Amino acid sequence: MTATLQALLDTGPIAINLGLRDFAESLKNQGAPVIHVTWEPPAEIDADLASLLDTLI
Amino acid sequence: MGADLKQRIEDANAEFLRRMNAGDPVLVDVAPAGDVIPGLRDRMILHAGPPVEWQRMSGAQRGACIGIALFEGWAKDGAEAEALLRGGEISFEPNHHHQAVGPMAGTITRSMWVFVVENRAFGNRSFCRQVEGRQQFGDYGSEALQGLVTWRDVWAPALRKAVRSAGGVALKPIITKALQMGDELHNRPIAASKLFACAMAVPLVKAGLPQEQLAATLGYLGGHDLLFLGLSMAAAKSIADAGRAIPYSTGVTAMARNGTEFGIQVSDLGDEWFVGPAPAIHGLFLPGFSEADAGLDMGDSAITETVGWGGFVLGGAPGILSFVGGTPDEALNYSRQMRQICIGQSGEYLIPALGFEGTAVGIDVRKVVKTGIAPVIDTAMAHREPGHPIIGAGLVRPPMECFEKAVRRFAAKHGG
Amino acid sequence: MGNGRGNATSDVAIRKNRYYDSVFLMSVASRLAKLPGIEDAAAVMATANNRKMLLDLGFDPAGLREATANDLVLALRGERDAVRSVFDDLDSHLVRNEDAVSSISASSWREALTRQPASNVALVSVPGHYASREADVALDAGLNVFLFSDHVAVEDELALKRKAAQAGLIVMGPDCGSAIVAGIGLGFANVVRRGPIGVVASSGTGLQEFTCLVHRAGSGISHALGTGSRDLSDAIGGISTLAAVRALEWDQGTRAIVVLSKPPGARTLPSLMAVLAGCSKPTVVCLLGAEAVTRPRGSSTLVARTLDEAAAMALRAMGASDLSATAAAVDVRGWVGAEAERMNSEQKYIRGLFAGGTFCYQAQQILRDRGMTAGSNAPLPSMHAWVEGDACCEHTLVDMGSDEFTEGRPHPMIDATQRRAHVLAVGEDAEAAVLLLDVILGYGAAQDPAGDLADAIRRARAGAERRGGHLAVIASVCGTDGDPQGLEDQETTLRDAGALVCTSNARATSAACELVGRLSGNREAK
Numbered sequence: 001m002t003a004t005l006q007a008l009l010d011t012g013p014i015a016i017n018l019g020l021r022d023f024a025e026s027l028k029n030q031g032a033p034v035i036h037v038t039w040e041p042p043a044e045i046d047a048d049l050a051s052l053l054d055t056l057i
Numbered sequence: 058m059g060a061d062l063k064q065r066i067e068d069a070n071a072e073f074l075r076r077m078n079a080g081d082p083v084l085v086d087v088a089p090a091g092d093v094i095p096g097l098r099d100r101m102i103l104h105a106g107p108p109v110e111w112q113r114m115s116g117a118q119r120g121a122c123i124g125i126a127l128f129e130g131w132a133k134d135g136a137e138a139e140a141l142l143r144g145g146e147i148s149f150e151p152n153h154h155h156q157a158v159g160p161m162a163g164t165i166t167r168s169m170w171v172f173v174v175e176n177r178a179f180g181n182r183s184f185c186r187q188v189e190g191r192q193q194f195g196d197y198g199s200e201a202l203q204g205l206v207t208w209r210d211v212w213a214p215a216l217r218k219a220v221r222s223a224g225g226v227a228l229k230p231i232i233t234k235a236l237q238m239g240d241e242l243h244n245r246p247i248a249a250s251k252l253f254a255c256a257m258a259v260p261l262v263k264a265g266l267p268q269e270q271l272a273a274t275l276g277y278l279g280g281h282d283l284l285f286l287g288l289s290m291a292a293a294k295s296i297a298d299a300g301r302a303i304p305y306s307t308g309v310t311a312m313a314r315n316g317t318e319f320g321i322q323v324s325d326l327g328d329e330w331f332v333g334p335a336p337a338i339h340g341l342f343l344p345g346f347s348e349a350d351a352g353l354d355m356g357d358s359a360i361t362e363t364v365g366w367g368g369f370v371l372g373g374a375p376g377i378l379s380f381v382g383g384t385p386d387e388a389l390n391y392s393r394q395m396r397q398i399c400i401g402q403s404g405e406y407l408i409p410a411l412g413f414e415g416t417a418v419g420i421d422v423r424k425v426v427k428t429g430i431a432p433v434i435d436t437a438m439a440h441r442e443p444g445h446p447i448i449g450a451g452l453v454r455p456p457m458e459c460f461e462k463a464v465r466r467f468a469a470k471h472g473g
Numbered sequence: 474m475g476n477g478r479g480n481a482t483s484d485v486a487i488r489k490n491r492y493y494d495s496v497f498l499m500s501v502a503s504r505l506a507k508l509p510g511i512e513d514a515a516a517v518m519a520t521a522n523n524r525k526m527l528l529d530l531g532f533d534p535a536g537l538r539e540a541t542a543n544d545l546v547l548a549l550r551g552e553r554d555a556v557r558s559v560f561d562d563l564d565s566h567l568v569r570n571e572d573a574v575s576s577i578s579a580s581s582w583r584e585a586l587t588r589q590p591a592s593n594v595a596l597v598s599v600p601g602h603y604a605s606r607e608a609d610v611a612l613d614a615g616l617n618v619f620l621f622s623d624h625v626a627v628e629d630e631l632a633l634k635r636k637a638a639q640a641g642l643i644v645m646g647p648d649c650g651s652a653i654v655a656g657i658g659l660g661f662a663n664v665v666r667r668g669p670i671g672v673v674a675s676s677g678t679g680l681q682e683f684t685c686l687v688h689r690a691g692s693g694i695s696h697a698l699g700t701g702s703r704d705l706s707d708a709i710g711g712i713s714t715l716a717a718v719r720a721l722e723w724d725q726g727t728r729a730i731v732v733l734s735k736p737p738g739a740r741t742l743p744s745l746m747a748v749l750a751g752c753s754k755p756t757v758v759c760l761l762g763a764e765a766v767t768r769p770r771g772s773s774t775l776v777a778r779t780l781d782e783a784a785a786m787a788l789r790a791m792g793a794s795d796l797s798a799t800a801a802a803v804d805v806r807g808w809v810g811a812e813a814e815r816m817n818s819e820q821k822y823i824r825g826l827f828a829g830g831t832f833c834y835q836a837q838q839i840l841r842d843r844g845m846t847a848g849s850n851a852p853l854p855s856m857h858a859w860v861e862g863d864a865c866c867e868h869t870l871v872d873m874g875s876d877e878f879t880e881g882r883p884h885p886m887i888d889a890t891q892r893r894a895h896v897l898a899v900g901e902d903a904e905a906a907v908l909l910l911d912v913i914l915g916y917g918a919a920q921d922p923a924g925d926l927a928d929a930i931r932r933a934r935a936g937a938e939r940r941g942g943h944l945a946v947i948a949s950v951c952g953t954d955g956d957p958q959g960l961e962d963q964e965t966t967l968r969d970a971g972a973l974v975c976t977s978n979a980r981a982t983s984a985a986c987e988l989v990g991r992l993s994g995n996r997e998a999k
Contacts, residue, residue: 003593004641005720008617009696011593012655016585016616018607019598023621023660024577026916027596032657035585035592036577038390039599039607042429049426049461052468056066056307057423341499344515344548345530376497386578393580449499 062305062471066423069305073324074401074419076303077364080296081177084226084288087217089209091167094155094184098167100131103152105163105357106315107330110149111142115316115335117352120195120443121162122149127197128205129166135197153311154328157184158294158357160286161193161439162316169205170213172287174228176295183298185291187213188283191446194439195352201446207273215274219260226256228292229405235285236366236406236416241374242289243358243367244435244450249285254278286358293360300324300419307467308400309420312363312432312455316355316439321459323422323467331463333456338438340451352441354453359434365403365418368433368452369395373408377435377450385410391433392417398424398432422467425460481512483550485527485536486560487519491545493567498545505547505566510555515548582610596659597646598622604647605629612636612644619659620646620701627708630701634712643716649699650677653684660699661886661917664955668693670787671727673717675700675734678829679761679780681915681951683733686784686977688953692791695727700734707738711745722752729755729790731783735834736763749774755790759783761835762853778842779835779979805984808973813991815943816906818999821992823847823985824899825870825909826892828885828922829951832911832978833872839982840868843990851875868989870909871895886918889925896926900933900944906992907945907985908933911978914952914963921958923950923966930970945988946972949981 003011015034017024024036045053090097097103102122114122123138126147132138141147152159159165163186171184187208191201220226235242235249242249257278261271278284301310306324313320320330335353342348361367371377372392378385392411396402400419407413420432431454438449493501498516505514515530517523519540528534532548540546547563549556559566579585586592595611597604601624608618612633620633625647637644645652645659651674652659656667663681665688674680677699684694698721700713714732721727730752737745737760749756750772759777760766766776775790777783823840827833830851837853840846847868848859859869861877873885873892885892892910899905908930912922919925930946937944948967952960964974975981 003591003615003617005617005643005716006641006723008593008643008654009720009724010655011591013594013657013659014589014592015594015596015659016582016589016592016611017596017598019596019621022917023596023598027657027659028577030657030916033589033591034577035579035589037579037582037585038394040429041600041603044429045426045461049464052464053423053427055062056464056468057063057427341503343499344502344513344517344526390578390580393584397581 065305066307069303069325070308070400070419070421073300073303073306073308076179076299077296077308077418078404079178080299080364082174082228082292082295083177084172084220084228084291085175086173087170087213087220088173089167090157090165090169090171090184090186093171093173094157094165096155097165098148100146101148101150101166102126103150103155103157103159103163103165104315105152105159105161105355106313107318107320107332108149108151109315109317111145113317115352115355116442117195117355117439117445118162118316120197120445121164121193123443124192124195124197124201124205125164125166125169128192128202129168138197151313152357153313153322155184156182156294156298158290158313158360159186159193160188160290160358161356161437162195163193163357168209170209172291174288174291174295175225176299179299181295181298183291183294185287185294188287190283194437194445194447195443196446197444211270212274212277215261215264215266215270216257218264218266219257222264223260226253228288231256231285232289232292233405233407236370236373237409239374239376241367241370241377241435243286243361244437245374245377246285246289247282247376249289250278250282253285253288289366290358290360293364293366296364297360302327305471307422309363309422312359312434313357314354314359316353319354319455319459321422321455321463323463326463326466326470329466331459331466333458333462336453336456338436338451338453340438340449342438342449343447346440346448350440350445350448352439354434354436355439356436358436362432362434363420365399365406365416368435370406370408370416371433371435373410375410394430395433397428398430422460422463426457426464429457431455431457431460480553481551482553482556483532483548484556484560485532485546485548486563487536487540488545488547488563489543493518493545501566505549505559508555508559510552511549511559513550515546517546518542519544519546582614586614592616594619594654594659596621601625601647605633608633608644609636612640612642615640615642617642618644618646619652619699620644620649621660622646623648627703630703631709634709638712638716643698643713643720644701645699645713646701648702651680651697652699653694653697655696658916661913661915663688663915663951663953664957665953666693667695667726669695669726669728669791671695671721671724671730672697673700673714673721673730673732674698675702675704675714676831678913678951679733679831681913682780682829682831682978683731683784685951685953686781687788689976690784690788690793692788692793695724696721702735705734705737705741705745707740711737711741714745715748718748718752722754727754729757729787731757731759731787733759733780733783734761736760743769746772746774755787757783757786757790761831762838779839781977781979805973805980805987809984809988809991812943812945812988813995816945816992817940817942818996819903820906820937820942821989822904823868823870823907823909823989824902824905825868825982825985826895826899827870827872827911828874828892828913829911829978830872830874832949833870835978836870836909836982839979840870840986843986845986850877866904886913886922889919889922893926893929896929896933897936900936903940903942905937905944907947907988909981909985910946910948910972911981912948912950912952912963912967914950914956914958914960916957918958921963921966923948923963927966927970930967930972934971946970947975947981947984948972949975949978951978
């Protein structure tokens with residue numbers, strides 16, 4: 001389901017936050033629904049290991 | 058070919074997951090290790106983790122070996138025991154090479170009594186020794202050794218009679234209930250310990266034991282909050298072993314540490330260890346100890362995480378949330394995060410705090426490497442030097458190196 | 474109080490029949506051990522083993538004698554007062570950290586979307602290297618994107634915005650610092666009344682300043698949408714700006730639309746002006762840094778030079794006739810005269826140190842419009858390039874939020890460490906006459922931004938006094954009376970430190986210009 005820009009303006013933000021946790025906290029403090037995704041950088045894998053993985057998964 | 062290999066892995070992992078979920082551990086006996094553990098010879102010490110010899114052993118593991126040598130009567134004091142162990146007359150082998158597991162240093166010798174758990178779904182057996190707070194952490198003082206002696210002479214033989222007369226004790230119902238009572242079965246097996254004590258009470262009373270031994274054993278069962286760890290480890294080992302040697306399966310069958318190295322084993326890759334340096338533990342300390350005292354990660358107890366308990370179900374164990382910095386939210390996240398590196402979920406081990414979702418089961422080495430998310434393990438801490446009891450507890454993650462090595466080996470083996 | 478050694482103590486407190494699990498108690502002990510004056514802390518149930526352990530650690534046997542396994546023991550070693558204060562208020566230390574309990578976290582996109590299926594916007598502030606990928610996932614999930622991250626490649630930005638446009642979504646950003654949607658601030662945002670004015674802005678601080686000015690004038694904001702600093706470049710073609718303008722035109726609560734931006738690309742400017750000209754609602758455009766803006770024939774779009782002017786035009790379009798509420802409450806002219814009197818003949822120049830990039834930009838434009846030149850690390854055309862370490866031999870206006878200051882360090886809106894150091898350096902700068910600052914309040918900003926600078930301002934002023942001169946300090950405060958920092962407190966802190974407080978960057982910059990103008994007039998008169 002796509003929530004268009006128009007729908008966003010009509011209903012107000014229902015947010016998913018990736019990155020700075022403060023942004024999620026301040027939304028919460030303003031009473032806006034928010035879920036904070038605990039994001040971690042994807043694994044740094046050697047190129048050869050990455051290509052091995054591509055054959056396995 | 059590539060798509061074919063991927064499909065084979067998926068199929069093999071589905072079988073791996075099926076076996077993990079079908080596991081039905083039953084405590085069938087309590088017995089001297091020498092009578093039941095295959096290949097456990099005299100003058101041999103089984104230890105936690107991947108293979109390690111005296112020269113590379115951590116302080117706590119050395120202390121525990123000294124303790125067990127004294128317990129066996131191989132030496133009359135610590136110095137003599139140390140000389141004996143250094144001298145190469147005693148052989149060291151991993152528990153995992155003998156269907157066994159042991160907490161912390163994990164030392165098992167022939168006179169050490171062990172729980173005997175049978176996985177009724179597959180017929181394989183596993184063994185785990187007593188859990189206590191001193192010798193397994195490297196303390197070899199007389200009080201520490203007295204605990205082993207009482208286990209050997211009083212508590213274990215009493216339990217043996219009761220277990221045998223009860224015709225075995227099914228562990229799955231206890232584990233299922235305990236997971237819903239706030240246990241994670243690694244650092245917090247308190248509910249399971251009490252359920253087990255209740256299950257044993259009547260058989261113990263009926264076993265015709267001398268009054269004093271009965272009272273002592275009931276007291277031991279009732280007062281030992283970590284008792285069930287020995288059983289959850291044996292149960293987990295019996296479940297994980299059923300997943301061994303499935304061709305093409307990338308499921309992890311063991312995670313174990315010896316205080317020097319962290320090692321894992323993978324189903325398709327049989328008994329080969331993939332090791333990395335043992336990590337430091339982030340956690341909390343008992344009074345009188347600090348980070349400066351802490352030894353590195355140690356013990357076979359990560360077998361509980363291997364089958365999806367322990368750190369994987371932290372979200373359901375509010376009693377030990379403080380380990381993860383205190384918030385239930387973070388603890389739930391650890392549990393959710395583990396789903397990203399697992400093959401599937403349990404249908405029976407359900408966590409109320411996660412909306413009764415099943416625990417994440419079947420660590421897939423491919424997913425660990427791909428996501429960069431290492432399994433989370435909650436564990437106790439030993440001292441860096443021999444001669445101390447438990448000093449604290451906390452969280453640890455294995456080095457990524459173990460999983461990367463396994464993936465490389467798997468790919469090489471299958472022409473990737 | 475007493476001397477060090479005599480002041481040390483060790484003591485135990487017992488709580489009868491109070492059970493806590495050992496892990497919780499370890500966390501209590503670890504918190505207690507971190508308190509000032511406490512050297513060592515133990516919190517345990519008084520089992521025989523634990524009592525023995527406490528004795529071994531040297532705690533008082535008498536205190537432990539009556540404790541049993543069902544009793545809690547707290548043992549502390551440290552300064553007498555510190556130990557006593559813990560014991561006096563023991564129960565408060567045995568409380569679990571309730572604040573930290575929240576259930577807003579999820580471990581993956583999938584989980585977040587499952588738990589909150591009505592989600593309509595993703596805020597992405599992960600490192601730029603990963604940001605486009607995450608923004609792309611958000612668009613695939615049908616979410617609008619507020620993309621705070623910078624260092625996103627321009628081709629990624631274009632691909633994301635095209636994808637969004639196809640789905641009727643918007644990508645605000647990359648490098649989007651601020652937005653207000655239906656009264657809710659995203660990223661860095663001030664607490665602003667809801668009202669009839671809709672905003673589309675390529676700069677975060679520009680958006681904040683404009684919305685604050687509207688609020689201070691008694692009106693309010695329907696929505697304020699960010700677009701990212703490059704949106705109106707020809708490479709992007711204003712995809713987000715145009716989408717935002719269109720959405721605001723549809724929006725029933727919006728009665729006037731204001732576009733704030735740096736000068737658009739040569740090809741994009743006409744299409745922007747055409748869209749605004751065709752808009753059914755009053756429109757205002759403020760293109761900071763532009764030399765002059767031509768509007769299409771017949772267009773009713775109002776063109777503002779500054780954010781203040783844009784606010785005034787929008788308010789007037791809403792029928793506000795008296796804008797005196799926004800006028801400075803202080804007599805700037807009188808202040809300028811008095812300050813100039815106290816300066817010595819060496820003092821000539823403005824030293825602007827800005828946390829907001831747009832403030833640095835607007836200040837340069839105001840100087841340029843007055844025929845003055847300045848050096849800047851983010852120079853407008855016709856201004857001079859200045860890099861940190863260069864001697865300041867003319868007016869200098871420094872954007873302290875730019876890459877060379879923020880690489881691996883927090884932004885000056887969050888952490889004032891670097892700006893403090895530069896303020897102190899201005900105090901040692903004999904040619905500095907005016908220190909020009911911005912102070913930004915609102916969600917996301919530092920808790921006490923004025924307090925973070927106050928001491929440095931005092932010391933800089935004292936430095937000038939020592940040389941027989943006088944340093945004028947002018948600070949603009951971008952904030953509202955609803956902001957968590959407390960507008961009045963922040964302004965008072967700045968005034969107490971000796972600063973003239975202005976309600977906008979434009980006013981502050983004008984005051985600075987007047988002051989240096991007065992100085993040069995005085996020099997000529999001599």
